Amino acid sequence: MKAAVVTTFDQKPQYQDFPAPTPKTNQELIHVLAASVNHRVQAQADGSHYTSDGQLPLIPGLDGVGRLADGRLAYFVTSDPVYGALAEQTVTDRRRIIPLAADTDAAKVAASMNPAMSSWMALKDRFNGDLAGKKVLILGATGHAGSLAIQISRYLGATTVIAVGRNQQKLAQLPADQKVSLLANDDDFTTAIAANADADIVLDYLWGEAARRTMLALLPARKGHQLLTWIEIGSMAGAALSLPAAALRAVDFTLIGSGQGSIAPQTFLRELPELARLLSQGQFNTASTTLPLAQVTANWTSADDKRLVFTMNEA
Numbered sequence: 577m578k579a580a581v582v583t584t585f586d587q588k589p590q591y592q593d594f595p596a597p598t599p600k601t602n603q604e605l606i607h608v609l610a611a612s613v614n615h616r617v618q619a620q621a622d623g624s625h626y627t628s629d630g631q632l633p634l635i636p637g638l639d640g641v642g643r644l645a646d647g648r649l650a651y652f653v654t655s656d657p658v659y660g661a662l663a664e665q666t667v668t669d670r671r672r673i674i675p676l677a678a679d680t681d682a683a684k685v686a687a688s689m690n691p692a693m694s695s696w697m698a699l700k701d702r703f704n705g706d707l708a709g710k711k712v713l714i715l716g717a718t719g720h721a722g723s724l725a726i727q728i729s730r731y732l733g734a735t736t737v738i739a740v741g742r743n744q745q746k747l748a749q750l751p752a753d754q755k756v757s758l759l760a761n762d763d764d765f766t767t768a769i770a771a772n773a774d775a776d777i778v779l780d781y782l783w784g785e786a787a788r789r790t791m792l793a794l795l796p797a798r799k800g801h802q803l804l805t806w807i808e809i810g811s812m813a814g815a816a817l818s819l820p821a822a823a824l825r826a827v828d829f830t831l832i833g834s835g836q837g838s839i840a841p842q843t844f845l846r847e848l849p850e851l852a853r854l855l856s857q858g859q860f861n862t863a864s865t866t867l868p869l870a871q872v873t874a875n876w877t878s879a880d881d882k883r884l885v886f887t888m889n890e891a
């Protein structure tokens with residue numbers, strides 16, 4: 577079969593022949609139709625991700641849409657150390673497979689499922705899914721996951737959505753009620769965040785100094801006993817932050833995370849088919865470019881920030 581293959585971490589994955597996988601116990605064979613490339617997949621391919629054990633060769637790719645042996649279409653998350661999603665065929669643990677409707681748009685779901693599920697699962701599972709009358713602040717709103725989080729917050733009923741981000745051009749285009757620039761000086765940033773201190777939920781894709789600065793502007797400006805649920809989802813601005821304890825004592829503040837591990841596998845199975853249906857229908861969108869897998873080496877990084885999706889022909 578053809579696949580994107582990593583044989584050395586200092587080279588982009590090469591489009592080449594690779595032995596087709598044989599499913600082991602509890603694995604399912606998948607004929608892949610579409611799989612995307614994001615930061616995590618690039619880190620897997622260059623050996624820099626913390627989960628890398630240095631084992632080569634490998635096929636990168638964390639998730640995708642494909643056809644199962646019984647003909648059903650499915651979204652899958654990979655689990656095998658060698659066989660990732662960027663191949664004509666892959667194998668994965670049966671528990672990481674979510675059957676989809678037959679008319680699902682494979683490329684759309686492959687492009688958006690990972691960034692969209694970050695807020696879908698955070699709001700529906702880590703929060704209680706009831707966003708009626710709620711104000712949501714999205715920290716890192718200019719990325720794929722952040723911009724989908726705006727659309728998903730509104731779909732779930734949020735009354736007000738505040739976008740906080742660094743990229744001025746992208747920030748200006750976002751469909752948020754208010755926008756706050758991370759590039760503003762400290763006084764202007766503090767004033768703009770304090771004006772939204774009554775937020776009910778923060779979806780945090782940044783952590784690090786950006787989250788610390790936002791907490792220090794927001795927490796002291798809160799009034800009364802209104803719960804703030806801060807959901808840590810990504811760490812684009814840093815893996816750690818240091819916060820004065822007093823900032824937390826004065827307010828009703830709950831800090832939780834959302835991702836694999838904090839959400840039960842059966843909850844993903846329950847929640848993701850509906851998200852796949854909405855993505856397939858175009859209810860939520862993120863900018864993507866779809867190319868045949870044969871072009872993976874030449875297009876390993878996106879020239880324009882669009883999410884790259886690679887497709888394979890059905891056998």
Ligand SMILES: NC(=O)c1ccc[n+]([C@@H]2O[C@H](COP(=O)([O-])OP(=O)(O)OC[C@H]3O[C@@H](n4cnc5c(N)ncnc54)[C@H](OP(=O)(O)O)[C@@H]3O)[C@@H](O)[C@H]2O)c1
Pocket residue numbers: 614615616690691693694716717718719720721722741742743746758781782786809810811812813814834835836
């Ligand atoms: N927990 C989950 O379930 C889950 C699921 C999916 C993704 N994630 C995580 O969510 C995060 C975002 O993913 P994505 O797919 O949206 O990535 P993306 O499309 O590449 O977006 C990344 C965003 O982070 C911003 N950024 C990067 N470094 C920054 C910094 N130092 N200060 C401020 N902003 C910074 C970028 O801003 P510019 O536009 O200015 O560069 C961009 O808006 C990642 O950490 C990813 O691992 C988590």
